[in-house]
Amino acid sequence: MTTETETKEFPERTRDRPWILMLDxxxxxxxxxxxxxxxxxxxxxxxxxxxxxxxxxxxxxDLIILDVEMPGPNGYTLCRRLKSIDRFKRIPVLFLTGKRSDEDFLDHLETGGDAFLTKPFDQDELVFTVERLLEKY
Structure with missing residues (x-):
């Protein structure tokens, strides 16, 4: 049983494939x-x-997919902190959100996001965006 004070174990990078961290x-x-x-x-x-x-x-x-709206720190807050740390600032961030306003799009740019897709998203567009971000960075 995992308690709140225990830290989750994560797999080691054993294969030569890109790793994607998804937070939703x-x-x-x-x-x-x-x-x-x-x-x-x-x-x-x-x-x-x-x-x-x-x-x-x-x-x-190699890539992070972040939900914008979730309990605790939201995706914008996490991205802003991530991009302020030298070791992590080059990791591309793809935001997924139900928000669709111009202001929300500007928020993703201002916090350091590299791409932005609205939910529900087109699956082909998501795969294309992931491929593009991994090639670019």
Missing amino acids: DDDDLQLVLRKLLQKRYDTVSLPHGEEFFHAVSMVMP
Whole structure:
């Protein structure tokens, strides 16, 4: 049984494939993302931001997919902190959100996000965006 004081174990990078860290409080969406990405990428999923920086330190992902709205620190807050740390600032961040306003789009840019898709998203567009971000960075 895991208590709140225990730290989650993360897999070691043993294969020569890109790693993607996904953070979303929607279990169904995490399942969809894993199914879409697992053929080409190794993935690690988190339901909230509590262990986000520990996971980033342990896994050193090649890409992070962040939900904007979730309990605890939101995706914008996590991205802003991530991009302020030299060791992590080059990791590309893809935001997924139900928000669609111009202000929300500007928020993702101002916090250091590299791409932004609204939910529900087109699966082909998500895969294309992931590929583009991994090639670019």
